Amino acid sequence: MEGGVDHLAPERNKSEFDVDAMKIVWAGSSHVLQVSERMARLVASDPVFRKDNRPMLGRKELFKNTLRKATYAWKRIIELRLNEEEASMLRSFVDEPAFTDLHWGMFVPAIKGQGTEDQQQKWLPLAQKMQIIGCYAQTELGHGSNVQGLETTATFDPKTDEFVIHSPTLTSSKWWPGGLGKVSTHAVVYARLITDGQDHGVNGFIVQLRSLDDHLPLPGITIGDIGMKFGNGAYNTMDNGVLRFDNVRIPRDQMLMRVSQVTREGKLVQSKVPRQLVYGTMVYVRQTIVADASVAMSRAVCIATRYSAVRRQFGSHNGGPETQVIDYKTQQARLFPLIASAYAFRFVGEWLKWLYMDVMQRLQASDFSTLPEAHACTAGLKSLTTSATADGIEECRKLCGGHGYLCSSGLPELFAVYVPTCTYEGDNVVLQLQVARHLMKTISQLGSGKKPIGTTAYIGRLEQLMQYRSDVQKAEDWLKPDVVLVAFEARAARKSAAVAQNLSKFSNPEEGFQELSADLAEAAVAHCQLIVVSKFIEKLQKDIPGKGVKQQLERLCSIYALFLLHKHLGDFLSTGCITPKQGNLANEQLRSLYSQVRPNAIALVDAFNYTDHYLGSVLGRYDGNVYQMLYDEAWKDPLNDSVVPDGYQEHIRPMLKQQLRNARL
Amino acid sequence: MEGGVDHLAPERNKSEFDVDAMKIVWAGSSHVLQVSERMARLVASDPVFRKDNRPMLGRKELFKNTLRKATYAWKRIIELRLNEEEASMLRSFVDEPAFTDLHWGMFVPAIKGQGTEDQQQKWLPLAQKMQIIGCYAQTELGHGSNVQGLETTATFDPKTDEFVIHSPTLTSSKWWPGGLGKVSTHAVVYARLITDGQDHGVNGFIVQLRSLDDHLPLPGITIGDIGMKFGNGAYNTMDNGVLRFDNVRIPRDQMLMRVSQVTREGKLVQSKVPRQLVYGTMVYVRQTIVADASVAMSRAVCIATRYSAVRRQFGSHNGGPETQVIDYKTQQARLFPLIASAYAFRFVGEWLKWLYMDVMQRLQASDFSTLPEAHACTAGLKSLTTSATADGIEECRKLCGGHGYLCSSGLPELFAVYVPTCTYEGDNVVLQLQVARHLMKTISQLGSGKKPIGTTAYIGRLEQLMQYRSDVQKAEDWLKPDVVLVAFEARAARKSAAVAQNLSKFSNPEEGFQELSADLAEAAVAHCQLIVVSKFIEKLQKDIPGKGVKQQLERLCSIYALFLLHKHLGDFLSTGCITPKQGNLANEQLRSLYSQVRPNAIALVDAFNYTDHYLGSVLGRYDGNVYQMLYDEAWKDPLNDSVVPDGYQEHIRPMLKQQLRNARL
Numbered sequence A, B: 001m002e003g004g005v006d007h008l009a010p011e012r013n014k015s016e017f018d019v020d021a022m023k024i025v026w027a028g029s030s031h032v033l034q035v036s037e038r039m040a041r042l043v044a045s046d047p048v049f050r051k052d053n054r055p056m057l058g059r060k061e062l063f064k065n066t067l068r069k070a071t072y073a074w075k076r077i078i079e080l081r082l083n084e085e086e087a088s089m090l091r092s093f094v095d096e097p098a099f100t101d102l103h104w105g106m107f108v109p110a111i112k113g114q115g116t117e118d119q120q121q122k123w124l125p126l127a128q129k130m131q132i133i134g135c136y137a138q139t140e141l142g143h144g145s146n147v148q149g150l151e152t153t154a155t156f157d158p159k160t161d162e163f164v165i166h167s168p169t170l171t172s173s174k175w176w177p178g179g180l181g182k183v184s185t186h187a188v189v190y191a192r193l194i195t196d197g198q199d200h201g202v203n204g205f206i207v208q209l210r211s212l213d214d215h216l217p218l219p220g221i222t223i224g225d226i227g228m229k230f231g232n233g234a235y236n237t238m239d240n241g242v243l244r245f246d247n248v249r250i251p252r253d254q255m256l257m258r259v260s261q262v263t264r265e266g267k268l269v270q271s272k273v274p275r276q277l278v279y280g281t282m283v284y285v286r287q288t289i290v291a292d293a294s295v296a297m298s299r300a301v302c303i304a305t306r307y308s309a310v311r312r313q314f315g316s317h318n319g320g321p322e323t324q325v326i327d328y329k330t331q332q333a334r335l336f337p338l339i340a341s342a343y344a345f346r347f348v349g350e351w352l353k354w355l356y357m358d359v360m361q362r363l364q365a366s367d368f369s370t371l372p373e374a375h376a377c378t379a380g381l382k383s384l385t386t387s388a389t390a391d392g393i394e395e396c397r398k399l400c401g402g403h404g405y406l407c408s409s410g411l412p413e414l415f416a417v418y419v420p421t422c423t424y425e426g427d428n429v430v431l432q433l434q435v436a437r438h439l440m441k442t443i444s445q446l447g448s449g450k451k452p453i454g455t456t457a458y459i460g461r462l463e464q465l466m467q468y469r470s471d472v473q474k475a476e477d478w479l480k481p482d483v484v485l486v487a488f489e490a491r492a493a494r495k496s497a498a499v500a501q502n503l504s505k506f507s508n509p510e511e512g513f514q515e516l517s518a519d520l521a522e523a524a525v526a527h528c529q530l531i532v533v534s535k536f537i538e539k540l541q542k543d544i545p546g547k548g549v550k551q552q553l554e555r556l557c558s559i560y561a562l563f564l565l566h567k568h569l570g571d572f573l574s575t576g577c578i579t580p581k582q583g584n585l586a587n588e589q590l591r592s593l594y595s596q597v598r599p600n601a602i603a604l605v606d607a608f609n610y611t612d613h614y615l616g617s618v619l620g621r622y623d624g625n626v627y628q629m630l631y632d633e634a635w636k637d638p639l640n641d642s643v644v645p646d647g648y649q650e651h652i653r654p655m656l657k658q659q660l661r662n663a664r665l
């Protein structure tokens, strides 16, 4: 706590489990907990990293401030000789989108993943010392989801041994890359590779954009920022950019050539490195997005939970205190499933980290067998967790009533900065359809005896699952993990099987896929929810130390699953997995779980271990001292610089004094 | 169209109905259409009303600009001698929250509704000429939903014949009132009326806040702005304020005394005017909110629909154009129900206008019989339509992919300015529970023979509805209005009956209500959805001229209903209203309806008749010239004032040049 009275102490005293042990579970290990605590404190205690003024800053000021923070963070990383783990945590606690995200998160990995040994040796040291700053320039004004439709061209000129990078149309302008607009000196640019008049599809190229002397764009290059984005502060700290090429020449060896190469003569040759390797990068990036979803969701629920315990409204008896809004069942029914989701996403994210390592090991050994399943799984989980988190943040904002609408609550900015995650790295609906395609393929191959693996393994038991009827007889039966699991398996399997059957009625399968795509997307969601539920259950099969910790997690797991069951009751009933009576029992069990979680709610969000600086919310303060801080924050608004507002003389006074006709407005 | 090529002409040529006739249906009458067209053009053509720069302005500049627009609008209203209808339309097309909203929308109605004849004669002319500017100061830091818990006191002092207005605690600070922070000279302040040491609960008082000479707060009064709110531009044009009273004295006749009066001696007496009259104002305000929901929803879908027809992604054959994203079934399944919702909310809003008049006529005649039902109905519809609209706007933003995240798409600001509607004028969940209470009461009174009326009339047929089984046999059966209607009635009735039965198991009914409140809220939603569906169906029973117009609306009505049925399939199945097979048929019918609506989609949103100025969206432009405009807009960002950004020398260069140790950061 950061000094003063702890208004939430009574809540903390109520909790029935060891919060410190839960902190370790959340962090993943006591090592990670300890490092993250150290980094969080480092950031929180340094005035340069202040962020409460962000919503009030104009674009230029905001952006300059981000440059300052990013550079200062880098300076600290060097001074303190932080290792990679520490550095990346420090950056994440700075909590402000910046060009460095793309430099470290996309530019460097792209060179690692797609560059040859030589290219890596040339470019990585420069990037790692930040002697160059890079971004990832894929999306164009006209093409995002459909990467194969990109229009920028890279034409090989055998005369000079160069590629000519060109933007042939308006819609081929690069558009969106973060860090591009004002900062990056280099970019990995995706363009159609053309040799000898032949189009070989899209490939990556390292292109220098700005002079390293004066930062001016190089000849033939036009760059700018694409303008304001959603929200106050939020993603406006990032210079998402526009970029046009007018026949810009780069040496041949700046084509990323790990997979295919262009020879001096302009011949395209495939290397021995399998194309599939690029999927590894995708699995990696999406796994980090799932981990980030649990962070964003947990921040939002931490704010909403603490404030719901502070806020009182109605229900005073004989002049006593009113009811804490967290005691209202509607509030619980909205909030507690989101707490459960934060933990669920945390654990599935942990598992994805394992999956990524597994995939990479197999790739090294040229075993591509698990790749399609792993790829579909990460795509689906990216889609599921980010959509749920975006909606969850906004629900948390609404759970805070009017005060959640103030920037000082932290929730508006959290929402605005988070939502694009539903769109980038694969639009969530496009990803659902990819998952569905994989499911349909898996089902269609059952006949030929191909055994589904990994997260689709349950489809191998399709016949059995088609027979399944839940045997739940009383509410508590829904607490049994296997009861829940098989219900989710049956629902997912039957949803997929039903669409597959409808698909088979179409003579043109592609037409069928288009026509039934909304149903396909639903089947994909059912499948992905099953994954999250099953990984939560798996986590609970492991040893989890700490008094009461496992019990709390069991409750949250049940809440997560039964909340989904209630929300998608139509699925479970229409596929005949459960009866209406069993659905009611699940709902009954859910209510009782809410009551059990209630006394632990504050401790469950304390376990995220966020500093007040990181949370950035007056409503979510650790000490619950909400009202005084709300009041104090208000006066910092620029409008309060003067009692009588600028504009009174010109606009308000003439109106009041009925002197409008003569007023110059 | 505003000059140039119409990129959407092929879409417009496809449509199968008379768009001009639909414009009249949407507007309500050709008179309203004509006036609104005139006012919209007046605003759009005047550079003072420009709003595309809003997201880039700092708070002070933004606010001053709003003062300018509001005063200028008032000037134009006077100069052009606009009548009330015209003036209010002009204000709405200015499309910027301002103090005038509260002055006209809350302050004036409060005096009209709660002031005596004398008070009205004294204050209304001043307000109507804007010689005073008023706001509505109810909410406090500590109390919003629970108005009866307000802490501000108004203590009668018989010695001086005055009320002493006082803020006894920090949490009693008035907090949120729009127009309060910087502009209002007066407020209707809600405070606990205390006479002779006795607390009589909350009443309204007219309090002067600022000097009419120099605009300074009067002695004992502290006022400020409460700070930045969600989003760029958006509600930050409004000076939501904080207000504290230190024993401020006002004359006795500034208590609003239409219902209860305090005599010279300090005695509280009730007037003959019934208390219920205040509900009339609530019905009025919420009816306007429902109408506004249809406007906000229609703006968002207009943008998303037009852009979805312009945007192409994937599916090119032999180098031909790619597929318009509006042709993807997932896009249709997300978008078309929202178009249908816009129309549905329009018609239920129209009906609410009638309901308000009906209620007022009855009140004049001291007939209070319909009031509880009308009150519950408007509360429920406010809750339903605003929640759906807030979610719908964000869905429209996502439907636009990455570009929807840019402020120039108009959608971020539309969302941010709209969402508080879910919270003010009654938090949507609190309202759902009010509706549920009314439903439970209605059911409990069935036994005593009390016949449910109005929108609850179907509950009178409870026994019959409990027996109902849908007889749908083929997909087209779902197109029959009576088939849909009775399914929605049965579902709503059974949901309510089921909770009522569960409630009866509790010995303490209030405890039962708390425990089951999540279920109660669901029952309320089912009831409110039924109302919207039934009013849409009623609308279609009337004569609607224009080629193909009625047919389009019939399709939209079916889409609205079947989309809800699909979304809440669990309700329909678990209550046994329909079978899983019938649910599938509904879904099948929905798909076919989407295909039928597809060629008319653009024309259906053209019928809203919005100018490009009002829409304020590069993606939603009438002419579909999206890419050029996106590109041009980008360069207006302040960050593009210079090619090399401010901060390069201090922050970027030292990093690139490895000179951080010596850098002053």
Ligand SMILES: Cc1cc2nc3c(=O)[nH]c(=O)nc-3n(C[C@H](O)[C@H](O)[C@H](O)COP(=O)(O)OP(=O)(O)OC[C@H]3O[C@@H](n4cnc5c(N)ncnc54)[C@H](O)[C@@H]3O)c2cc1C
Binding pocket: A102, A136, A137, A138, A139, A142, A143, A144, A145, A146, A175, A176, A177, A178, A235, A240, A420, A423, A424, A425, A426, A427, A428, A429, A430, A433, B311, B313, B314, B325, B328, B330, B331, B398, B399, B400, B401, B402, B403, B405
């Ligand atoms: C904040 C932010 C940062 C970004 N950073 C970068 C960056 O650093 N580098 C970079 O290269 N890019 C970046 N992007 C771009 C991002 O990758 C794209 O926006 C994203 O890929 C989505 O593509 P789109 O915008 O073209 O959406 P679209 O594909 O145009 O989507 C529009 C609509 O069409 C639907 N749709 C599209 N295809 C199909 C289909 N086949 N079936 C059904 N529906 C379909 C979508 O679901 C959506 O509803 C960023 C974007 C944002 C918002």
Ligand SMILES: Cc1cc2nc3c(=O)[nH]c(=O)nc-3n(C[C@H](O)[C@H](O)[C@H](O)COP(=O)(O)OP(=O)(O)OC[C@H]3O[C@@H](n4cnc5c(N)ncnc54)[C@H](O)[C@@H]3O)c2cc1C
Binding pocket: A311, A313, A314, A325, A328, A330, A331, A398, A399, A400, A401, A402, A403, A405, B102, B136, B137, B138, B139, B142, B143, B144, B145, B146, B175, B176, B177, B178, B235, B240, B420, B423, B424, B425, B426, B427, B429, B430, B433
């Ligand atoms: C943009 C904006 C403009 C406004 N303008 C004005 C204005 O001009 N004048 C004015 O006086 N006020 C104004 N308000 C205040 C507004 O009326 C209140 O915010 C609103 O009434 C909600 O109350 P609250 O904020 O206290 O929410 P709370 O009641 O504190 O809600 C917090 C949470 O508790 C839940 N909750 C509360 N009570 C119950 C219950 N009994 N059962 C179950 N759940 C419950 C809610 O659902 C919510 O999730 C404005 C607010 C905003 C955001």
